[in-house]
Amino acid sequence: MLDRLTDSFNGLFRKLSGNATLTEKNVRDAIDEVKTNLLDADVHLDVVNAFTAAVLQDALGKDVTKSLKPGEEMIGIVHARLVQFLGGTPDQADPRAALQSTADQTIMKVSPGPTIIMMCGLQGSGKTTTCGKLAALLKKRGRSVMLAAADLQRPAAVEQLHTVANQVEKDFPGGSQVHFYGEPDKVAEYGKAVGIAVQVCQRALAAARAKGVDVLILDTAGRLHVNDELMGELTQVKRLLNPHHIFLVVDAMTGQDALNSAKSFHEKLDIDGVILTKFDSDTRGGAAMSVKHVTGAPIKFVGVGEKLDALEDFHPTRFAGRILGMGDVVALVEKAQEQVNEDEAKKLEEKLAKGELTMDDFLSQLKMLRRMGPLKQLFSLLPGVGSMLKDVQIEDKQLDKVEAMIGSMNKAERKKPDIIDNSRRKRIASGAGVEQNDVGQMVKQFGLVSKLSKGMAGMSAAQKSAAARELGSGGMGGMIPGLKGLPGFGSKGSSFSASPKAKFKKRKK
Amino acid sequence: MGLFSAITAKIKGGLAKTREVFVSGLKSLLLGRKLDEATIAEIRRRLIEADVGVKTTDRFVAHIQEQFRAGRIDKGDQVLEYLKGELRSMWPPEDRELRFAPAGEKPTVILVTGVNGAGKTTSISKLAKLLQSRGNKVMLGACDTFRAGAVRQLEIWGERLGIDVVKGQQGGDPAAVAFDACQAAKSRGVDVLILDTAGRLQTQDPLMRQLTKIRSVVSKQIPGGPHEVLIVLDATAGQNALRQAEEFDRAIAGASGNQPKPADALGVTGIFLAKLDGTAKGGIVVAIKEATKIPVKFIGVGETPDDVQPFEPEKFVDALFEE
Ligand SMILES: Nc1nc2c(ncn2[C@@H]2O[C@H](COP(=O)(O)OP(=O)(O)O)[C@@H](O)[C@H]2O)c(=O)[nH]1
Numbered sequence: 001m002l003d004r005l006t007d008s009f010n011g012l013f014r015k016l017s018g019n020a021t022l023t024e025k026n027v028r029d030a031i032d033e034v035k036t037n038l039l040d041a042d043v044h045l046d047v048v049n050a051f052t053a054a055v056l057q058d059a060l061g062k063d064v065t066k067s068l069k070p071g072e073e074m075i076g077i078v079h080a081r082l083v084q085f086l087g088g089t090p091d092q093a094d095p096r097a098a099l100q101s102t103a104d105q106t107i108m109k110v111s112p113g114p115t116i117i118m119m120c121g122l123q124g125s126g127k128t129t130t131c132g133k134l135a136a137l138l139k140k141r142g143r144s145v146m147l148a149a150a151d152l153q154r155p156a157a158v159e160q161l162h163t164v165a166n167q168v169e170k171d172f173p174g175g176s177q178v179h180f181y182g183e184p185d186k187v188a189e190y191g192k193a194v195g196i197a198v199q200v201c202q203r204a205l206a207a208a209r210a211k212g213v214d215v216l217i218l219d220t221a222g223r224l225h226v227n228d229e230l231m232g233e234l235t236q237v238k239r240l241l242n243p244h245h246i247f248l249v250v251d252a253m254t255g256q257d258a259l260n261s262a263k264s265f266h267e268k269l270d271i272d273g274v275i276l277t278k279f280d281s282d283t284r285g286g287a288a289m290s291v292k293h294v295t296g297a298p299i300k301f302v303g304v305g306e307k308l309d310a311l312e313d314f315h316p317t318r319f320a321g322r323i324l325g326m327g328d329v330v331a332l333v334e335k336a337q338e339q340v341n342e343d344e345a346k347k348l349e350e351k352l353a354k355g356e357l358t359m360d361d362f363l364s365q366l367k368m369l370r371r372m373g374p375l376k377q378l379f380s381l382l383p384g385v386g387s388m389l390k391d392v393q394i395e396d397k398q399l400d401k402v403e404a405m406i407g408s409m410n411k412a413e414r415k416k417p418d419i420i421d422n423s424r425r426k427r428i429a430s431g432a433g434v435e436q437n438d439v440g441q442m443v444k445q446f447g448l449v450s451k452l453s454k455g456m457a458g459m460s461a462a463q464k465s466a467a468a469r470e471l472g473s474g475g476m477g478g479m480i481p482g483l484k485g486l487p488g489f490g491s492k493g494s495s496f497s498a499s500p501k502a503k504f505k506k507r508k509k
Numbered sequence: 510m511g512l513f514s515a516i517t518a519k520i521k522g523g524l525a526k527t528r529e530v531f532v533s534g535l536k537s538l539l540l541g542r543k544l545d546e547a548t549i550a551e552i553r554r555r556l557i558e559a560d561v562g563v564k565t566t567d568r569f570v571a572h573i574q575e576q577f578r579a580g581r582i583d584k585g586d587q588v589l590e591y592l593k594g595e596l597r598s599m600w601p602p603e604d605r606e607l608r609f610a611p612a613g614e615k616p617t618v619i620l621v622t623g624v625n626g627a628g629k630t631t632s633i634s635k636l637a638k639l640l641q642s643r644g645n646k647v648m649l650g651a652c653d654t655f656r657a658g659a660v661r662q663l664e665i666w667g668e669r670l671g672i673d674v675v676k677g678q679q680g681g682d683p684a685a686v687a688f689d690a691c692q693a694a695k696s697r698g699v700d701v702l703i704l705d706t707a708g709r710l711q712t713q714d715p716l717m718r719q720l721t722k723i724r725s726v727v728s729k730q731i732p733g734g735p736h737e738v739l740i741v742l743d744a745t746a747g748q749n750a751l752r753q754a755e756e757f758d759r760a761i762a763g764a765s766g767n768q769p770k771p772a773d774a775l776g777v778t779g780i781f782l783a784k785l786d787g788t789a790k791g792g793i794v795v796a797i798k799e800a801t802k803i804p805v806k807f808i809g810v811g812e813t814p815d816d817v818q819p820f821e822p823e824k825f826v827d828a829l830f831e832e
């Protein structure tokens with residue numbers, strides 16, 4: 001994700017810091033090269049031109065050629081312009097402000113309710129799934145939701161939304177209710193339902209009022225911006241229901257033209273913002289960089305997975321940081337906060353302080369980590385790690401192994417891993433389908449971690465990180481094959497001799 | 510040739526309309542115009558805006574520029590001829606034909622893949638209707654057991670077209686559905702079996718491996734199958750579609766991890782380029798052809814089963830320059 005953008009900017013910075021004497025021509029050439037990379041990353045042509053022109057102007061204006069550290073100066077310039085193109089202002093840089101979810105500001109509260117949201121977009125952009133994600137987000141914030149199926153055109157679209165609504169209601173956290181409104185009997189063949197959808201929306205609003213729900217979300221049929229009849233349907237809904245928010249759903253993997261269509265949607269409907277979907281693909285992020293500039297509407301959320309809780313707020317500053325390989329620690333903290341329960345965290349801390357950490361505690365920590373998302377995605381949020389990981393395969397599968405090993409330990413062993421002797425090791429290894437050596441390593445690492453954590457209780461943050469560094473391989477990462485060698489996840493001095501990946505391969509044969 | 514010459518009159522009508530637009534767009538830029546550097550720059554801009562990609566675009570443009578500067582060409586028409594010639598030779602007619610099982614060895618199996626929302630299920634309804642209209646007995650297999658409502662979506666198309674649909678349980682093993690569908694197709698004497706699959710991103714390893722599994726289940730049940738593995742690409746897709754084509758190709762061929770695709774393994778055999786009825790040009794298929802040899806076989810131009818056309822490189826070039 002975003003590799004291409006990151007690479008191209010890094011190339012630019014390197015070129016500028018490497019030049020002994022920097023001339024205006026050097027700078028121009030280096031920026032010219034970025035152009036090709038941006039186009040390769042699906043940044044809209046107009047945006048490529050506007051962006052590079054702005055960066056060049058800033059660079060020459062600040063006279064980077066005379067700067068002592070032109071590379072660093074350039075990073076500052078590019079970062080500022082990126083933030084601007086992503087739709088932000090520099091003062092959004094305060095990480096504490098960024099920690100607050102924008103969901104409540106983004107989706108206003110009105111009285112009397114409901115807040116009406118209309119979703120729209122091209123066919124296949126991910127509207128229905130995104131409706132479910134918004135519902136899950138709102139549910140978590142205690143706001144009740146009604147999902148209304150206004151796509152009468154695509155076969156089974158009504159059923160899809162119904163299923164999604166049930167899933168959110170049943171499987172996702174939060175106290176409020178999630179309702180569904182649909183009129184499956186109004187579904188018609190292509191082109192024959194135009195206009196009926198408008199009435200369905202009106203009846204959905206009446207139903208939402210009757211139930212007193214906080215937010216009504218209208219899932220409309222996918223359509224082309226050039227289809228006047230279908231675009232007219234949306235303008236009618238807009239006129240009759242007066243939605244508080246209109247969100248355009250855009251696939252992050254789209255090319256040059258999709259942005260023109262986004263612009264056209266905005267011109268006809270005056271949308272509030274864009275929700276970018278399928279961001280967990282290896283999209284190079286060009287659409288993200290172009291939306292604001294081309295359409296004039298900001299990005300509000302990004303979808304990062306198929307699960308209904310895989311929706312993130314969009315923060316221009318943080319996103320610019322990700323593009324430049326600076327990571328996004330705030331996002332990481334946010335993800336952790338979502339999973340950690342305060343009480344549990346406190347208990348765990350006490351246990352740690354007393355050195356009473358058990359394998360069960362570790363297992364639940366591991367499970368929590370995994371709920372935060374695929375490892376590679378998490379690591380890419382760490383500063384400087386994203387680019388290192390580009391060619392590294394981090395397979396979550398390897399965590400399965402750790403889980404399996406703990407899974408085949410009995411109660412006593414989990415509580416006091418010290419008692420694991422040869423015969424126990426053998427049993428655990430065969431139960432988990434790994435080698436005895438793996439079990440040994442894991443238990444050893446566990447011992448180090450629990451010793452470290454005991455010693456660390458009461459240390460200052462700086463002392464803690466120094467201790468962790470000293471311990472080298474002792475970090476939790478050292479316990480997990482495949483994570484070694486990453487900053488903060490065990491160092492080169494790890495007790496694993498062969499590369500864990502190579503070992504894993506051998507075993508598979 | 511002429512495999513799908515029996516396109517319905519409705520489509521022909523629709524096509525005539527679009528062609529007029531193509532031509533007028535072209536006329537203003539190239540036809541009957543003298544070539545100059547500004548026009549060449551404009552050609553480059555249009556190709557990039559059509560998602561052809563910088564690398565391929567610059568190869569074309571460099572050639573045009575060279576010819577122009579050497580005084581060998583000086584008219585817009587010549588550029589058009591050059592581009593058409595290039596693309597025509599890129600996609601020879603035999604490359605665009607559907608592959609069928611040898612006579613006496615039916616059924617032919619077509620496996621349809623692609624990322625989420627690309628247009629797989631809709632495109633299947635189009636292929637099904639097309640093959641049906643040519644006298645084939647068609648059957649559909651609903652291997653998208655994942656997305657809510659996906660099975661029902663395919664079933665509805667089946668009902669509308671009068672075609673049998675083999676399905677399994679929601680959330681069940683798609684390879685098992687593929688197995689059942691192959692069995693049913695054999696026992697009911699079906700000519701063509703089309704398998705729908707769940708949308709997946711090329712970055713989702715386990716799901717990509719599931720595709721390998723479906724492929725091998727089919728191969729075991731029906732020797733020589735799947736005869737055709739189509740990837741449905743959204744015409745609005747950008748450069749990422751190249752990665753999609755490469756990764757699906759590798760997954761079908763059974764290459765895991767970072768392994769390259771084994772040379773003679775079956776991979777993706779063709780592209781169904783959906784949603785060309787919008788303003789997106791789908792130029793990425795040019796780059797895909799260069800990088801992977803995967804040809805485009807069909808284009809989708811709307812949401813009904815009638816909205817399908819065989820891919821024709823000449824028209825495609827025309828459309829690239831349409832405004
Ligand atoms: N305009 C247009 N829409 C299409 C085309 N092909 C598919 N669609 C629409 O794209 C959306 C997603 O299609 P679907 O077949 O469900 O995609 P899948 O998830 O890949 O199976 C649906 O709304 C289809 O009607 C096409 O050629 N043109």
Ligand SMILES: [Mg+2]
Pocket residue numbers: 629630653659705706707708
């Ligand atoms: Mg489908």
